[in-house]
Amino acid sequence: MSQQSASAQRSIPQSKEALLKSYTIRLKDDVKSMLDNFTEIIRLARVEEDGQVSRTAQAEQDQYEMQVRASNIVRAGESLMKLVSDLKIYLILNDFPSVNDSIAHRTQVCKRLQNEIDAKLLSVRDDLATDLYELEDEYYSSVYK
Amino acid sequence: MAGNGPMEKLQLLENIEKDIASAIASAGKALEELAKDKPVMKSIESNTTAFTKTLESVEKGLMNQINYLTQVSTGQPHEGSCYAAQKDLHMSYHRHAHVKRRLEELEKIRADTKPKVLQLTKSYSLPPMAQPVPGNQ
Numbered sequence: 565m566s567q568q569s570a571s572a573q574r575s576i577p578q579s580k581e582a583l584l585k586s587y588t589i590r591l592k593d594d595v596k597s598m599l600d601n602f603t604e605i606i607r608l609a610r611v612e613e614d615g616q617v618s619r620t621a622q623a624e625q626d627q628y629e630m631q632v633r634a635s636n637i638v639r640a641g642e643s644l645m646k647l648v649s650d651l652k653i654y655l656i657l658n659d660f661p662s663v664n665d666s667i668a669h670r671t672q673v674c675k676r677l678q679n680e681i682d683a684k685l686l687s688v689r690d691d692l693a694t695d696l697y698e699l700e701d702e703y704y705s706s707v708y709k
Numbered sequence: 710m711a712g713n714g715p716m717e718k719l720q721l722l723e724n725i726e727k728d729i730a731s732a733i734a735s736a737g738k739a740l741e742e743l744a745k746d747k748p749v750m751k752s753i754e755s756n757t758t759a760f761t762k763t764l765e766s767v768e769k770g771l772m773n774q775i776n777y778l779t780q781v782s783t784g785q786p787h788e789g790s791c792y793a794a795q796k797d798l799h800m801s802y803h804r805h806a807h808v809k810r811r812l813e814e815l816e817k818i819r820a821d822t823k824p825k826v827l828q829l830t831k832s833y834s835l836p837p838m839a840q841p842v843p844g845n846q
Binding site: 579580581584587588591592595598599602605606609634637638641644645647648651652654655656657658659660661662663664665666667670671674675677678681682684685688 | 715718719722725726729730732733736740743757760761764767768771772774775777778779781782783784786787789790791793794795797798801802804805808812
């Protein structure tokens with residue numbers, strides 16, 4: 565039972581490591597895809613000598629290939645955007661130093677505001693106590709008591 | 710100041726997103742220039758350089774973030790919160806509102822009883838003193 569919980573605790577960091585490793589792989593693949601497709605489009609722009617295929621067919625083929633490669637560049641860009649979004653979520657949930665700092669700062673702000681409000685209430689109480697003392701003195705020494 | 714920590718890193722990721730868009734825009738401009746009848750080589754080269762440099766900076770920035778997360782992330786969820794301090798602050802707001810309401814009630818009582826006090830003052834005031842008639846003295 566304790567071995568199962570220990571192995572469960574060990575498996576959780578491994579999944580986090582695997583997740584971060586997958587992010588690294590996605591990053592490298594997407595950047596490589598963008599660079600390679602861009603390079604290939606530039607290479608296709610070179611005018612080559614007539615081969616076995618007719619010039620029209622070659623032009624059609626090159627145009628289609630350029631469109632596909634351009635779409636690949638855009639797809640890789642969108643995949644990078646998704647990766648950035650996943651990293652933002654991971655950062656918010658797992659960046660403990662920043663979360664601790666944020667919690668400490670928020671706690672400090674709340675405590676400072678609370679102390680200010682309580683100090684003002686205490687000063688109001690003191691002023692009211694002083695006035696009440698004088699009013700009571702006046703009232704109990706008058707004919708209206 | 711402490712709140713800038715997470716915001717800084719999120720802002721870096723925001724900038725990386727903008728860089729990705731600008732890299733694709735640079736690539737598009739380079740290819741658009743290349744497609745013209747008389748392309749300007751300088752423009753193509755500058756856009757291509759911008760594309761590659763931006764992509765390099767994107768890769769470097771994201772690798773830095775991933776390395777940082779590899780160092781700081783644990784397997785456990787964060788269980789801290791500022792709920793206690795927030796609740797204390799809400800309670801002090803309630804105390805403040807309560808005191809304010811009671812003082813407003815006192816002010817209202819004072820405003821309502823002011824005419825009655827004036828009437829009481831008049832009823833208990835002394836009769837006017839008799840004025841000496843000039844010429845009798």
